Amino acid sequence: MHRRLLCTFWPSIRALSTKVGWANRAIVYAQNGDPSKVLNVVEYPPLPPPLPYTVNIKYLLSPINPADVNVVEGVYPTRPISTDSLTPIGRGSKDDPVFVGGNEGLAEVTDIGDGIRGLKEGDWVIMVKQQAGTWSSARNVQMNDILKLPSAKSLTEVQAATITVNPSTAYNMLHDFIKLETGDWIVQNGANSAVGQAVIQIAASKGVKTLNFVRSRDTLEQLRAHLINLGATHVLTYDDLTRKAFREEIKSLTSGKEIQLCLNCVGGQETQLMVRLLGSDCHLVSYGAMSKQPLALPTSLFIFKNLKAHGFWQSRWYKERPRTEQEELMRKLTQLMLEGKLDAPDHEIITIPTTDSCEEASSRVRSIFKKLEKGRHGKKILLKLETGSRLL
Amino acid sequence: MHRRLLCTFWPSIRALSTKVGWANRAIVYAQNGDPSKVLNVVEYPPLPPPLPYTVNIKYLLSPINPADVNVVEGVYPTRPISTDSLTPIGRGSKDDPVFVGGNEGLAEVTDIGDGIRGLKEGDWVIMVKQQAGTWSSARNVQMNDILKLPSAKSLTEVQAATITVNPSTAYNMLHDFIKLETGDWIVQNGANSAVGQAVIQIAASKGVKTLNFVRSRDTLEQLRAHLINLGATHVLTYDDLTRKAFREEIKSLTSGKEIQLCLNCVGGQETQLMVRLLGSDCHLVSYGAMSKQPLALPTSLFIFKNLKAHGFWQSRWYKERPRTEQEELMRKLTQLMLEGKLDAPDHEIITIPTTDSCEEASSRVRSIFKKLEKGRHGKKILLKLETGSRLL
Numbered sequence: 001m002h003r004r005l006l007c008t009f010w011p012s013i014r015a016l017s018t019k020v021g022w023a024n025r026a027i028v029y030a031q032n033g034d035p036s037k038v039l040n041v042v043e044y045p046p047l048p049p050p051l052p053y054t055v056n057i058k059y060l061l062s063p064i065n066p067a068d069v070n071v072v073e074g075v076y077p078t079r080p081i082s083t084d085s086l087t088p089i090g091r092g093s094k095d096d097p098v099f100v101g102g103n104e105g106l107a108e109v110t111d112i113g114d115g116i117r118g119l120k121e122g123d124w125v126i127m128v129k130q131q132a133g134t135w136s137s138a139r140n141v142q143m144n145d146i147l148k149l150p151s152a153k154s155l156t157e158v159q160a161a162t163i164t165v166n167p168s169t170a171y172n173m174l175h176d177f178i179k180l181e182t183g184d185w186i187v188q189n190g191a192n193s194a195v196g197q198a199v200i201q202i203a204a205s206k207g208v209k210t211l212n213f214v215r216s217r218d219t220l221e222q223l224r225a226h227l228i229n230l231g232a233t234h235v236l237t238y239d240d241l242t243r244k245a246f247r248e249e250i251k252s253l254t255s256g257k258e259i260q261l262c263l264n265c266v267g268g269q270e271t272q273l274m275v276r277l278l279g280s281d282c283h284l285v286s287y288g289a290m291s292k293q294p295l296a297l298p299t300s301l302f303i304f305k306n307l308k309a310h311g312f313w314q315s316r317w318y319k320e321r322p323r324t325e326q327e328e329l330m331r332k333l334t335q336l337m338l339e340g341k342l343d344a345p346d347h348e349i350i351t352i353p354t355t356d357s358c359e360e361a362s363s364r365v366r367s368i369f370k371k372l373e374k375g376r377h378g379k380k381i382l383l384k385l386e387t388g389s390r391l392l
Numbered sequence: 393m394h395r396r397l398l399c400t401f402w403p404s405i406r407a408l409s410t411k412v413g414w415a416n417r418a419i420v421y422a423q424n425g426d427p428s429k430v431l432n433v434v435e436y437p438p439l440p441p442p443l444p445y446t447v448n449i450k451y452l453l454s455p456i457n458p459a460d461v462n463v464v465e466g467v468y469p470t471r472p473i474s475t476d477s478l479t480p481i482g483r484g485s486k487d488d489p490v491f492v493g494g495n496e497g498l499a500e501v502t503d504i505g506d507g508i509r510g511l512k513e514g515d516w517v518i519m520v521k522q523q524a525g526t527w528s529s530a531r532n533v534q535m536n537d538i539l540k541l542p543s544a545k546s547l548t549e550v551q552a553a554t555i556t557v558n559p560s561t562a563y564n565m566l567h568d569f570i571k572l573e574t575g576d577w578i579v580q581n582g583a584n585s586a587v588g589q590a591v592i593q594i595a596a597s598k599g600v601k602t603l604n605f606v607r608s609r610d611t612l613e614q615l616r617a618h619l620i621n622l623g624a625t626h627v628l629t630y631d632d633l634t635r636k637a638f639r640e641e642i643k644s645l646t647s648g649k650e651i652q653l654c655l656n657c658v659g660g661q662e663t664q665l666m667v668r669l670l671g672s673d674c675h676l677v678s679y680g681a682m683s684k685q686p687l688a689l690p691t692s693l694f695i696f697k698n699l700k701a702h703g704f705w706q707s708r709w710y711k712e713r714p715r716t717e718q719e720e721l722m723r724k725l726t727q728l729m730l731e732g733k734l735d736a737p738d739h740e741i742i743t744i745p746t747t748d749s750c751e752e753a754s755s756r757v758r759s760i761f762k763k764l765e766k767g768r769h770g771k772k773i774l775l776k777l778e779t780g781s782r783l784l
Contacts (some may be wrong), residue, residue: 289692298687
């Protein structure tokens with residue numbers, strides 16, 4: 001019943017809307033759970049003109065990141081809040097809240113409120129507000145929720161839509177913990193993840209060498225060739241870590257230069273073995289735990305080798321850093337992309353067409369998540385919620 | 393044969409020495425191994441007058457710390473080097489090196505070389521050089537190896553002899569990672585260790601509250617009373633950590649104030665459970681691993697709660713910090729001791745008398761380590777290598 005309710009307009013709103021308008025849609029959930037079961041596509045009326053100091057935006061492309069699934073499941077430490085622009089007047093959202101999915105996305109400015117400076121209609125913007133609900137077609141946002149992309153339209157939509165999470169994580173992990181110089185080495189696991197691939201490219205652009213660990217697989221040589229092509233110095237497997245002579249081999253690969261930065265998105269036994277390759281005063285930065293095993297490390301590494309273990313969470317970075325730093329980050333990443341040094345991830349764009357009814361759109365969305373559940377999709381999925389005139 | 397050799401003087405030295413002199417002795421080992429098997433007491437001739445910029449010192453009291461055992465075993469990352477003052481001329485130490493045990497100790501200045509300022513005969517000094525070989529009676533040392541104790545003789549010999557390792561570790565862990573204010577909370581395990589007891593006292597002197605975890609035991613109430621008497625706010629057991637409602641109980645104990653410093657000398661499961669009590673942006677500082685289990689922590693704590701895991705090693709601290717900071721640390725600890733806010737550890741002084749032959753002294757020393765091996769001694773053992781006139 002809830003679902004049916006969401007897929008219609010509330011009477012008070014219907015009266016306000018025109019007979020023909022933009023089909024604004026959003027992918028929402030009322031309760032946490034399996035995304036392939038709890039997600040629904042709903043429609044909502046055209047946005048009113050923006051209030052002062054706010055802008056209306058139209059989403060062009062919004063990725064599905066692994067963390068988005070955790071948010072819908074309710075196992076992520078942050079969750080979206082329902083926003084005014086999606087809560088029609090009189091709906092009583094307090095008692096019956098609906099959350100819009102999606103954290104990352106590229107949007108175009110469609111309408112500018114009084115008092116806004118440095119932004120014009122047609123500009124491309126990305127979200128710095130976390131859990132902004134990017135799986136929607138149009139939203140009204142505060143100026144502080146967004147960031148204008150510099151030289152934006154020289155980028156592809158995919159590059160721009162995926163810039164705020166993975167390349168940002170990679171860039172900051174390479175810069176926030178130690179000062180890397182040309183010729184320095186770093187080591188990472190999960191090197192074929194979206195972040196891992198960005199790490200390889202950003203490190204290579206600085207002349208920093210990378211030891212990249214991945215799972216062994218039938219297609220290892222293909223993957224190795226791909227990562228080497230991106231700029232990886234060496235691609236190795238977790239199995240290599242169990243070889244007795246491996247530490248000595250690594251010493252010879254790095255000409256004895258100590259490794260002082262280690263990026264981890266795996267955890268478990270592989271990470272424990274990987275950390276043994278590190279030099280003194282090393283920083284281990286974790287941004288994921290794909291093995292679902294805890295990070296177990298010998299205490300002696302902390303005491304005698306002065307290992308420091310940190311976590312990195314791009315959401316916290318956006319919360320803590322001033323706007324000038326956020327802008328600077330985007331300038332740097334955009335520059336790398338324009339210079340051809342930072343590719344968009346392998347991806348697939350899935351369009352939710354206006355010709356779909358809400359029910360059809362909902363089942364299209366749920367089937368995407370059903371496929372994602374089966375794991376190891378390999379390609380980044382981006383959603384395009386088509387907008388267009390539609391008989392209301 | 394080796395042992396016999398050590399217990400006599402080498403012919404070239406015998407010629408140099410007088411018939412009656414100070415019986416200089418040291419506890420040494422030629423090879424790493426079980427201290428109760430490899431340690432020997434040897435004699436060596438009176439020290440020559442100190443060279444310029446060096447001083448001769450006489451050890452008054454030298455503790456046996458747990459790490460000293462690891463050094464003798466050869467499983468510690470640092471090891472002593474044989475020094476000139478213990479290597480009689482012509483002995484060929486390069487081919488047949490002997491190491492003197494002991495890292496910490498209190499000594500009295502007996503003779504001052506040219507060029508030394510700010511030090512006079514009779515001053516009390518402690519070692520800042522690591523693995524200085526303090527289980528000996530007299531040594532010649534560089535000015536940089538030692539630190540003069542401020543208002544030294546107002547301290548007891550035991551306070552002064554045990555100041556450089558445990559209270560220093562406690563003090564620095566409480567100051568080097570976060571700025572603690574009156575009313576803040578910290579949590580620690582192994583709270584009845586020598587460092588743990590110093591942590592309790594130093595924290596209490598600053599008005600910082602402590603949650604102290606210890607193993608459950610028959611004498612728990614006695615231990616609790618002792619630690620509370622030192623200034624502990626609460627004394628709890630690792631078993632408490634497994635209770636479901638425990639996190640809520642702690643929240644109520646701390647009135648919801650977030651805990652941002654956690655000191656660990658245990659590792660393993662207990663530490664994993666303890667870390668769940670911590671607030672955001674917390675620092676976990678490890679200085680030991682009594683459980684001999686790795687430090688296993690959920691990666692989510694690093695990523696989402698911004699936990700940072702460090703190690704602390706007082707030896708590194710002395711190596712890295714300038715002399716002014718070392719002196720400042722000693723002033724602060726001495727001050728706390730003089731104000732009655734920092735007690736000496738429970739201890740037992742064992743004298744190695746001059747009336748012992750080298751063989752007798754060696755077997756006395758070995759039996760001490762045999763007892764220590766049996767574990768959980770509870771009291772800090774301090775060695776007094778008696779010096780006196782002795783027929784050579």
